[in-house]
Amino acid sequence: AAAQPQSVQTRSANAPADVVVVGAGFSGLYLLHKLRGLGLSVKVFEQGGDVGGTWYWNRYPGARCDVESMQYSFSFDEELQQTWDWSERYAPQPEILRYAGHVAERYDLRRDITFNTRVESAVFDERKNSWTVTTSDGVSTNAQHVVLATGCLSNARSPDFKGLKDFKGKVYHTGSWPHEEVDFTGLRVGVIGTGSSAIQSIPLIADQADQLYVFQRTANFSVPARNAKLTDAERKGFRDNYAEIRRVAREEMKNGIFQPVPDSGALDDSEAIRSEKYEARWTSGGLTFMGVYNNLGLDLAANDTAAGFIRDKIADIVKDPETARLLQPNSHPVGTKRICVDTDYYTTFNRPNVKLVDIKTHPIEEVLPHAVRTGGKDYEVDALVLATGFDAMTGSVAKIEIRGRNGQTLNDKWAEGPRTYLGLMSAGFPNLFIITGPGSPSVLSNMLVSIEQHVDWITDCVSAMRKRGVETIEATRAAEDKWVDHVNEVAAATLYPQANSWYMGANIPGKPRIFMPYIGGVGVYRKICDEVAAKGYEGFEMG
Ligand code: FAD
Ligand code: N01
Secondary structure, three states: OOOOOOOOOOOOOOOOOEEEOOOOOOHHHHHHHHHHHHHOOOEOOOOOOOOHHHHOOOOHHHHHEOOOOOOOOOOOOOOHHHHHHOOOOEEEEEHHHHHHHHHHHHOOHHHHHOOOOOOEEEEEEEEEEEEEEEEEEOOEEEEEEEEOOOOOOOOOOOOOOOHHOOOEEEEHHHHHOOOOOOOOOOOOEEEOOOOOOHHEEEHHHHHOOOOOEEEEOOOOOEEEEEEEOHHOOOOHHHHHHHHHHHHHHHHHHOOOOOOOOOOOOOHHHHHHHHHHHHHHHHHOOOHHHHHHHOOOOHHHHHHHHOOOOOOHHHHHHOOOOOHHHHHHHOOOOOOOOOOEEEHHHHOOOOOOEEEEOOOOOOOOOEEEOOOEOOOOOOEEEEEEEOOOOOOOOOOHHHHOEEEEEHHOEEEHOOOOOOOOOOOOOOOOOOOOEEOOOOEEOOHHOOHHHHHHHHHHHHHHHHHHHHHHHOOEEOOOOOHHHHHHHHHHHHHHHHHHHHHHOOOHOOOOOOOOOOOOOOOOOHHHHHHHHHHHHOOOOOEEEEE
């Protein structure tokens, strides 16, 4: 039998499964549905109490998607996409969670999902060509394949601020928000962080709290969402053209979002035309702001025209000049950290009960029982909101003890940064797949597009293995090395590595600095994956 890691005590065993899936977010749900379609036995483990992943955990005020709901949704079932009614341009978290529940019910998925159960370890037995997966309840399950559908932004991270554990008020993390309503009425609240989660929640917390302190280390670029109720005509516009919209998003777009494709660079236009174009996108709102020109991610001078436009907007909106200056990002090109999409973020700083505190110049020294100390000053607070993000892309994988060939752990192999072939597999770990793993477009894209593509590819691969009568598939070292070089090369040609972003692992002290996602675009990437499969799974060994 496979060697058991010492940390996990196995008490009993489940019946073996063909596939164990870790995680029941959108990835795990679609995977279960597709694998069942092959007639396989599948067991899904989810540490949360229900399906939904991201949308189960991130219940903070204002949480919603920033890819429009008509596109941030499954496309694999025509009836599903024709019948689900999204209420708003960007659906709020409770609605997206309801959608995940609806998907689970529609395909009767919950009966194969074990909730409130963490996968602690997965150990490959080279003699039997099978994995032994051990869960937090001490039960083990043998399976031919394991798929990590563990999520890229699923490992909420709380910095180790001195004194935090002795803080007397409530401490919340946006990525692990309570299920019951949190009411900040009458309270002094501190929000630490100014990423997307903070930027969505701050205006709503400011509405409730007596006093809000926003502790900002790095100012972020944010564009207005212009969220609104969807009209029947808008929904119909999508539904009547879904086949083409989805095809273009999948095949022709870099980020998997159907939108107008820019055919010129920012410096090709006069300043007046440029401003007009930026103004038009600012007015229509949303992530497509970065799609005005085709070189904003490549050329610093071009990028600076867009960055300058947003900095000017901040100066126009925010009345106090010192606060406006602090809110203007100057440390990274726009878009190289994920651009934020907000509703009333900058205007919130005009409220008398909101104060921006600069923790770049004066980092947080310590958290006292009733205050946050920075710059020699104590900011008295009754509650703290950590909007401090995630150990992204690798964090949830790293928390599982994964042992492949020769007992090597994935954490040892990835000590200098993640290494995969196509983001799908890592050499030395046969039959272990990753959904939206490092080395795939993943977090740079509309994730539903990337999730569907990975699930379809993996399902086809498992099906091909069955037809060939082989037991294992494994990435070769040579193919992996070549892919890692390619991922790095493509990233190096862009401005992205210039930012201290979570894409680079820069938000986690000690994490290797590597640009983790593949920036070649979902269309290009899909072609590569399809070609690999068409050539008999080139770069993989089957046995
Ligand atoms: P997740 O939804 O993260 O699900 C993974 C699941 O695996 C989790 O439920 C977790 O509990 C479980 N898990 C992890 N480890 C274990 C373990 N060891 N044992 C058992 N269970 C485990 N993307 C977009 O494209 N557009 C958006 O607008 C967008 N908005 C976002 C908003 C927020 C607030 C956040 C945090 C992310 C957003 N994302 C967005 C990214 C989002 O994560 C993906 O779109 C998508 O929901 C990921 O689905 P998933 O199933 O791959 O992962
Ligand atoms: O996390 P983040 P997030 N001391 O890492 C600060 C998706 N998402 O949860 O930038 C002081 O972006 C940190 O400062 P700095 C989306 O992909 C989407 O907001 O490291 N500050 C930063 O300001 C997004 O990108 C939506 O200097 C510290 C903040 O905390 C991803 O999830 C909504 C600190 C963390 O920002 C993560 O977003 C929400 C410390 N020690 C999330 N450590 C949509 O809109 C961290 N910070 C759809």
